[in-house]
Amino acid sequence: MRKSSIFFLICFLLQYFCSSNSESFVGVNYGIVADNLPPPDATAKLLKSTSIEKVRLYGADPAIIKALANSGIGIVIGAANGDIPAMASDPNFAGQWVNSNVMAYYPASKIIVVSVGNEVVTSGDQNLLSNLLPAMRNVQNALNSASLGGKIKVSTVHSMAVLGQSEPPSAGAFNSSFGDTLKALLQFQSENSSPFMINPYPFFAYQSDPRPETLAFCLFQPNAGRVDSRTGIKYMNMFDAQVDAVHSALSAMGFKDVEIVVAETGWPYKGDPNEVGPSLDNAKNYNGNLINYLRSKVGTPLMPGKSVDTYIFALYDENLKPGPGSERSFGLFRSDLSMIYDAGLSKSAQTPASTPLTPAPTASAATLTPSPTPVMPSPKTPTTTPAILAPTTPSTPLTPGILPPGSEIRGTATSCEPLHSLLLIIVTIIAFTLVEVHRE
Template structure:
């Protein structure tokens, strides 16, 4: 995939028991996308997505996600890599693109380039690890190195062979000269190895069921004596095997992109809405199951699905423009289980007073997008100081996660609004609250109404 694409990211934890989380890559190669502040509000209130990946460091998007708690990954474009081998340039980049927004925006990772080895550009490949090292040094000088990781994503083209998974190795030449130093850097800095597996680009008529997680005979690995029932597991274990052969099996694996298009050209098999929904839903279920893979059992995954929106300005086949989960008006092309109940039919910007769950009378008080964290903390202190039941947002409570000031403030503000009689002025909170007809409840966390 190219830098302009939108996708979903998956991280494989090196330990078991980590909490799975769903994210999306947020690309912008389109002329019909909603403004970033509307996207941020939609993701926060209408979906369970708590992570996004950007293919640049767009300041408008970074500002839109300030004070939301959403974990953000930014990307250094490929053409800037050689320039960033210079420490002063790297420090300036961190100052301009990270420190300007952090910590208001929860930036957790910087990806240096995208699938650099696959470009075949020797200048980019030669300067990739030095640029990553310079950026890390810049983070150290800014005391941000324990908060923000540095990595770079790869296509599966870095493998010389991948079938069966246990026999996989990295491409000769790149293995010791590029990938071994890169993996050593990642281990030293506790950063993940990022790969972009795409069963969509590896399937045939014969392997379609294997790619889509359907019932199939599977792939038996004669060397490891393990049976693979889907292509996703096989691709990831191929990466793990190649890393293991270099002595880096302990480095975390992050899947930068995975998805399936909902529309394609006439010669593309099983490229339609139903198949895209089936594949992505199965990926999410597989990731959240904690089952891991045959070589990496009992793993949980941080997942970024490709992609947030269709991007109508992308070149290439029709499918390249149709990987999105949502249309530009924020209505779902299909639902893979990431929408909150109220988000399945409603858009908070287009339908601010629409009925929820069959009742036009229910209203909730939530935080305004962009409200300052300090002001929201004051709201929490005020409401809970009145003696109202803030137990659900204390540690161990049903509404404690996500553990962000905005989320906790929304619960507290709604609690006050409902208790005091649901007057509009009870949701003002110095202009940091707003009334919505969209139920902000999620999972086991119920907002009063």
């Protein structure tokens, strides 16, 4: 009896250790606005060779969803903005959409979220805006009817332009012109435990404020940090400040428990000659340090101890996208499946590496000159990468005002959690065994 107890204890602890190494928080965006992409089956094999555990699609391509069957990779599928009016007005249309795009593949294909529309709230299209929530409700009802309401979440993706204030992060607030719409959406999401999906891009913040200290702040590299004047918390990177500003906005509206998911973030590795910021080194540093930071599970200052689910943009370049050259250069892999640069996504790189880390939050301010500016959305191609704020990066200390949702902080830190977990297993087993021996 005692031996079996020890056996079950060991199994439980090993299971805990394995789960603690899970990287379910690292995802990737898989856009297909291109004519040179590898076949879905080859892409599925590529994904399984990495530590990527989630994929966000911008539609519901049958070949891709099928290729990911039995892979264990979570899939976010999208309903196009053009489908929203029909989904809202006709529950049968929503039901047929769910049957065709979810039921036909689930559970072999691990669909985890249906994203209804992309950046609808900030699109300026009042028809889409008025139909968004009814469409989400009808999709939710269709999933409930299929007994999948608790397994597959219904959400929608927002640009950072939904924020009217983000500086300092603790004063983050939604744009008042979207207030009623967002409150109703969040009430629905709170009732159904679905995530608030947002697209922060420090890259665009740096473009609007191309100082060396801003670049370091965006790339998780050593920098003086920026202090939230209300809380005294020092932020060491843009990503943290941006995510915390969203958290503060949710809290201010009474929905602090709604989970935040970063639906898109990334950095282009090349661009046009007149573009500031794109480079192979910057892309590798941003994405590599971000992934490393997520693995640390440090969390943000306002949401410590848990990494936010983050989908990196993007798996491949999309050579048919319009706009500046950077729009076609966010890929992690080439169409021949080779890496454009190593962001640390191989399965052998799952332990946090040594990267510039964030110091513990302090109330000390850096010596930069404050330069807060209004949050201004930057035009972005409405295909794979939605509109993103192009704020200027305020220097420390942060003062009340508008913090560019692209120019915020995120500290990096390594974690000894796997080692601690292993030590916990060993010590517990030894202690338990000694007690049992003593009893005998």
